[in-house]
Amino acid sequence: MSTLAAQPFDFVFELPHTALVLIDMQRDFVEPGGFGESLGNRVEPLQAIVPACQAVLHAWRALGGCVLHTRESHAPDLSDCPPAKRLRGAPSLRIGDAGPMGRVLVRGEPGNQIIDALAPLPGEIVIDKPGKGMFYATDAQVQLQQRGITHLVFMGVTTEVCVQTSMREANDRGYDALLLADCTESYFPAFKAATLEMVSAQGGIVGWVASSTALLQALASAGPAASAPAPQSVLAAAAGPGQAPR
Numbered sequence: 001m002s003t004l005a006a007q008p009f010d011f012v013f014e015l016p017h018t019a020l021v022l023i024d025m026q027r028d029f030v031e032p033g034g035f036g037e038s039l040g041n042r043v044e045p046l047q048a049i050v051p052a053c054q055a056v057l058h059a060w061r062a063l064g065g066c067v068l069h070t071r072e073s074h075a076p077d078l079s080d081c082p083p084a085k086r087l088r089g090a091p092s093l094r095i096g097d098a099g100p101m102g103r104v105l106v107r108g109e110p111g112n113q114i115i116d117a118l119a120p121l122p123g124e125i126v127i128d129k130p131g132k133g134m135f136y137a138t139d140a141q142v143q144l145q146q147r148g149i150t151h152l153v154f155m156g157v158t159t160e161v162c163v164q165t166s167m168r169e170a171n172d173r174g175y176d177a178l179l180l181a182d183c184t185e186s187y188f189p190a191f192k193a194a195t196l197e198m199v200s201a202q203g204g205i206v207g208w209v210a211s212s213t214a215l216l217q218a219l220a221s222a223g224p225a226a227s228a229p230a231p232q233s234v235l236a237a238a239a240g241p242g243q244a245p246r
């Protein structure tokens with residue numbers, strides 16, 4: 001059992017039942033020439049969180065913790081991209097158009113790859129998601145249930161779009177979710193600040209918020225993830241599709 005100081009109160013988790021979730025740390029959002037910039041945003045602020053994300057990822061991997069990466073992506077024929085999403089607004093490039101990093105937000109294109117600094121290792125879960133949330137039209141819940149995961153630690157971009165949507169989806173599915181404030185970023189500083197507040201307000205209505213330093217301290221005193229067996233309640237929940245994880 002590990003405990004770390006968080007808002008609105010301590011976050012308590014067991015490493016064997018907790019997954020580190022990296023939301024959409026792909027070139028499309030973090031590098032110039034991708035979807036994020038095509039929407040009129042400056043991508044540089046998002047690059048600033050990479051070292052903190054890397055420190056957490058390395059510490060998590062060293063303890064054998066479960067890691068899940070997501071990519072916002074669409075099939076090459078755009079069959080999973082609703083016109084309402086593709087036609088929204090006035091981007092300089094629409095989803096599926098050919099850009100400097102290949103077709104925008106299309107699976108397998110160079111821009112859709114997770115940045116080298118945080119690239120998935122073999123055995124880590126990679127979820128290609130057509131929506132903003134990690135559970136919509138994906139098998140993320142099945143993957144997590146198979147591993148007995150009940151708690152999620154979130155990093156990634158952007159705070160108020162794909163990270164917050166995924167946290168809300170996770171909350172409704174019964175996961176306890178923590179957001180690392182210095183490992184997430186938005187193109188809009190005010191939106192990030194508001195999201196951190198709204199996640200942890202009202203007694204943790206969506207989840208918890210903490211710093212990566214607090215998590216790293218907790219991990220320093222945690223044992224390897226493989227040391228504890230999955231509780232029976234978690235394994236039983238895994239048998240029922242669509243059930244809460246515990």
Ligand code: TIU
Binds near residue numbers: 132
């Ligand atoms: N535009 C924006 O802020 N975000 C997205 O479109 N996707 C994610 O947050 N990943």
